[in-house]
Amino acid sequence: MADLRLVAGLGNPGTQYADTRHNVGFMVVDAFAAKERIDLAPSTRWGCELGKWGDILLAKPLTYMNRSGQAIAALTRYFKIAPEEVLVVVDDVALPLGRLRLRPSGSDGGHNGLRSVVDHLGEMFQRLRIGIGASPGAEEMVDHVLGTFAPDEERIVREAIQRSVEAIKHVAEHGITSAMNIYNRAETS
Numbered sequence: 001m002a003d004l005r006l007v008a009g010l011g012n013p014g015t016q017y018a019d020t021r022h023n024v025g026f027m028v029v030d031a032f033a034a035k036e037r038i039d040l041a042p043s044t045r046w047g048c049e050l051g052k053w054g055d056i057l058l059a060k061p062l063t064y065m066n067r068s069g070q071a072i073a074a075l076t077r078y079f080k081i082a083p084e085e086v087l088v089v090v091d092d093v094a095l096p097l098g099r100l101r102l103r104p105s106g107s108d109g110g111h112n113g114l115r116s117v118v119d120h121l122g123e124m125f126q127r128l129r130i131g132i133g134a135s136p137g138a139e140e141m142v143d144h145v146l147g148t149f150a151p152d153e154e155r156i157v158r159e160a161i162q163r164s165v166e167a168i169k170h171v172a173e174h175g176i177t178s179a180m181n182i183y184n185r186a187e188t189s
Contacts, residue, residue: 004126004172005085006057007032008048008072010113013062021132022145024157025089025113026060028130028164033058035165046078047071056172057081065113069120076121086125087171088117089164093145095131097153098160100167102128102180126176128167130160 011017011026018026033040033051038058040051048071049060057079061071068088076086084104090113095101105124108114117125132145133153149157163183170179 003085004056004087004168005079005081006059006072006075007053007087007089007168008059008061008068008075008117009089010065010068010091010117011060012065013060017146019148020146021149022065022091024091024130024132024161027157027161028089028128028168029058029060031161032165032168046074048075050075053172065116067116068113069116069118072117073120083121083125086121087128087168087176088114088125089128089130089168090114091132091145092129093132093134093141095129097131097133098156099131100128100160100163100183101131102126102167102171102176102183104176104180126171128164128171130164132157 007029009025009029011023017023036053038051038053040049040058040060043050047061047063049062051058057075059075061068063071090111094109104126107123108118167179167183170182
Protein backbone atom coordinates (compact mmCIF):
# COMPACT_ATOMS: atom_id res chain seq x y z
CA MET A 1 0.00 0.00 0.00
CA ALA A 2 1.36 3.40 -1.02
CA ASP A 3 1.57 6.04 1.65
CA LEU A 4 -0.41 9.22 1.15
CA ARG A 5 1.87 12.25 1.24
CA LEU A 6 0.10 14.90 -0.87
CA VAL A 7 -3.59 15.73 -1.33
CA ALA A 8 -4.13 18.27 -4.12
CA GLY A 9 -7.56 19.72 -4.81
CA LEU A 10 -7.95 21.17 -8.31
CA GLY A 11 -9.75 24.39 -9.09
CA ASN A 12 -9.30 27.95 -10.29
CA PRO A 13 -8.13 30.80 -8.06
CA GLY A 14 -10.14 33.97 -7.63
CA THR A 15 -13.48 34.91 -6.14
CA GLN A 16 -15.24 34.70 -9.52
CA TYR A 17 -14.58 30.91 -9.51
CA ALA A 18 -14.96 30.21 -5.78
CA ASP A 19 -18.38 28.54 -5.86
CA THR A 20 -18.26 27.00 -9.32
CA ARG A 21 -18.63 23.32 -10.13
CA HIS A 22 -15.04 23.21 -11.40
CA ASN A 23 -13.79 24.21 -7.93
CA VAL A 24 -15.11 21.20 -6.02
CA GLY A 25 -11.52 20.02 -5.53
CA PHE A 26 -10.69 23.31 -3.79
CA MET A 27 -13.88 23.03 -1.73
CA VAL A 28 -12.89 19.58 -0.48
CA VAL A 29 -9.39 20.69 0.55
CA ASP A 30 -10.87 23.76 2.27
CA ALA A 31 -13.40 21.58 4.13
CA PHE A 32 -10.65 19.14 5.14
CA ALA A 33 -8.45 21.99 6.38
CA ALA A 34 -11.35 23.54 8.32
CA LYS A 35 -12.29 20.24 9.96
CA GLU A 36 -8.67 19.55 10.99
CA ARG A 37 -7.95 23.20 11.88
CA ILE A 38 -5.20 23.52 9.31
CA ASP A 39 -4.17 26.90 7.93
CA LEU A 40 -3.69 26.98 4.17
CA ALA A 41 -1.25 29.72 3.24
CA PRO A 42 -0.44 31.05 -0.23
CA SER A 43 3.05 30.07 -1.36
CA THR A 44 4.52 31.88 -4.33
CA ARG A 45 7.40 29.40 -4.34
CA TRP A 46 5.03 26.51 -5.08
CA GLY A 47 2.25 28.36 -6.89
CA CYS A 48 -0.37 27.03 -4.51
CA GLU A 49 -2.03 27.37 -1.15
CA LEU A 50 -0.31 24.90 1.13
CA GLY A 51 -0.94 23.34 4.51
CA LYS A 52 0.12 20.24 6.41
CA TRP A 53 -1.88 17.49 8.13
CA GLY A 54 0.68 15.45 10.04
CA ASP A 55 3.10 14.26 7.34
CA ILE A 56 0.62 14.91 4.52
CA LEU A 57 0.73 18.10 2.46
CA LEU A 58 -2.56 19.72 1.43
CA ALA A 59 -2.38 21.83 -1.72
CA LYS A 60 -4.61 23.99 -3.89
CA PRO A 61 -2.65 24.84 -7.06
CA LEU A 62 -3.11 28.50 -8.01
CA THR A 63 -1.89 27.94 -11.56
CA TYR A 64 -5.47 27.62 -12.88
CA MET A 65 -7.05 24.28 -13.63
CA ASN A 66 -5.36 23.61 -16.97
CA ARG A 67 -1.87 24.03 -15.49
CA SER A 68 -2.42 22.29 -12.14
CA GLY A 69 0.28 19.74 -12.89
CA GLN A 70 3.01 22.39 -12.74
CA ALA A 71 2.50 23.14 -9.04
CA ILE A 72 1.89 19.50 -8.12
CA ALA A 73 5.03 18.35 -9.97
CA ALA A 74 7.13 21.04 -8.26
CA LEU A 75 5.93 19.84 -4.84
CA THR A 76 6.58 16.18 -5.66
CA ARG A 77 10.10 16.89 -6.90
CA TYR A 78 11.12 19.03 -3.94
CA PHE A 79 9.57 16.82 -1.24
CA LYS A 80 10.53 13.58 -3.04
CA ILE A 81 6.94 12.37 -3.27
CA ALA A 82 6.25 9.49 -5.65
CA PRO A 83 3.21 9.82 -7.95
CA GLU A 84 1.61 6.86 -6.14
CA GLU A 85 1.69 8.96 -2.92
CA VAL A 86 -0.41 11.75 -4.47
CA LEU A 87 -4.22 12.01 -4.28
CA VAL A 88 -5.79 14.52 -6.67
CA VAL A 89 -9.34 15.70 -5.89
CA VAL A 90 -11.29 16.85 -8.92
CA ASP A 91 -14.77 17.47 -10.35
CA ASP A 92 -16.27 15.03 -12.87
CA VAL A 93 -19.13 15.76 -15.29
CA ALA A 94 -19.42 12.06 -16.16
CA LEU A 95 -20.55 11.17 -12.63
CA PRO A 96 -24.00 11.92 -11.23
CA LEU A 97 -24.15 14.89 -8.88
CA GLY A 98 -22.60 14.02 -5.51
CA ARG A 99 -21.24 10.60 -6.51
CA LEU A 100 -17.65 9.83 -5.47
CA ARG A 101 -15.20 7.70 -7.40
CA LEU A 102 -11.76 6.81 -6.03
CA ARG A 103 -9.13 5.21 -8.27
CA PRO A 104 -5.47 4.31 -7.69
CA SER A 105 -4.49 5.46 -11.22
CA GLY A 106 -5.91 6.01 -14.69
CA SER A 107 -6.29 8.35 -17.62
CA ASP A 108 -7.34 12.00 -17.54
CA GLY A 109 -10.86 11.08 -18.69
CA GLY A 110 -11.00 14.26 -20.80
CA HIS A 111 -10.49 16.52 -17.77
CA ASN A 112 -7.99 19.29 -18.53
CA GLY A 113 -6.79 19.59 -14.94
CA LEU A 114 -6.12 15.86 -14.73
CA ARG A 115 -4.48 16.00 -18.17
CA SER A 116 -2.02 18.57 -16.82
CA VAL A 117 -1.22 16.34 -13.83
CA VAL A 118 -0.84 13.27 -16.09
CA ASP A 119 1.51 15.28 -18.35
CA HIS A 120 3.74 16.02 -15.34
CA LEU A 121 3.43 12.84 -13.21
CA GLY A 122 2.18 10.10 -15.52
CA GLU A 123 -1.00 8.15 -14.75
CA MET A 124 0.09 6.43 -11.52
CA PHE A 125 -1.38 8.93 -9.01
CA GLN A 126 -4.52 8.37 -6.96
CA ARG A 127 -7.61 10.38 -7.70
CA LEU A 128 -10.91 11.22 -6.06
CA ARG A 129 -13.53 12.37 -8.56
CA ILE A 130 -16.69 14.11 -7.39
CA GLY A 131 -19.74 14.13 -9.63
CA ILE A 132 -20.94 17.60 -10.55
CA GLY A 133 -23.71 16.48 -12.90
CA ALA A 134 -23.70 16.25 -16.67
CA SER A 135 -23.63 19.27 -18.94
CA PRO A 136 -26.74 19.73 -21.09
CA GLY A 137 -24.49 19.53 -24.19
CA ALA A 138 -20.93 19.82 -25.43
CA GLU A 139 -21.43 23.47 -26.42
CA GLU A 140 -22.52 24.35 -22.88
CA MET A 141 -19.69 22.46 -21.11
CA VAL A 142 -17.63 25.54 -20.20
CA ASP A 143 -20.68 27.39 -18.90
CA HIS A 144 -21.69 24.29 -16.93
CA VAL A 145 -18.36 23.68 -15.17
CA LEU A 146 -17.78 27.38 -14.54
CA GLY A 147 -21.34 27.82 -13.31
CA THR A 148 -22.55 27.58 -9.74
CA PHE A 149 -24.70 24.85 -8.28
CA ALA A 150 -28.47 25.34 -8.34
CA PRO A 151 -30.13 25.77 -4.92
CA ASP A 152 -31.59 22.23 -5.08
CA GLU A 153 -28.08 20.82 -5.74
CA GLU A 154 -26.29 22.56 -2.86
CA ARG A 155 -27.27 20.05 -0.13
CA ILE A 156 -26.08 17.14 -2.29
CA VAL A 157 -22.77 18.88 -2.97
CA ARG A 158 -22.21 19.75 0.71
CA GLU A 159 -22.80 16.10 1.64
CA ALA A 160 -20.44 14.93 -1.13
CA ILE A 161 -17.75 17.31 0.15
CA GLN A 162 -18.11 15.91 3.68
CA ARG A 163 -17.96 12.32 2.37
CA SER A 164 -14.86 13.31 0.40
CA VAL A 165 -13.19 14.58 3.58
CA GLU A 166 -13.96 11.22 5.22
CA ALA A 167 -12.69 9.36 2.14
CA ILE A 168 -9.36 11.21 2.22
CA LYS A 169 -8.90 10.32 5.88
CA HIS A 170 -9.75 6.71 5.07
CA VAL A 171 -7.18 6.64 2.24
CA ALA A 172 -4.56 8.05 4.63
CA GLU A 173 -5.34 5.49 7.35
CA HIS A 174 -6.30 2.36 5.38
CA GLY A 175 -5.27 2.85 1.74
CA ILE A 176 -7.06 3.48 -1.53
CA THR A 177 -8.42 -0.06 -2.01
CA SER A 178 -10.25 -0.04 1.30
CA ALA A 179 -11.58 3.46 0.61
CA MET A 180 -12.79 2.42 -2.85
CA ASN A 181 -14.80 -0.43 -1.31
CA ILE A 182 -16.63 2.04 0.94
CA TYR A 183 -16.89 5.34 -0.95
CA ASN A 184 -17.36 4.19 -4.56
CA ARG A 185 -20.78 2.73 -3.77
CA ALA A 186 -23.75 4.63 -5.10
CA GLU A 187 -25.09 6.91 -2.42
CA THR A 188 -28.73 6.60 -1.48
CA SER A 189 -30.77 9.67 -0.73
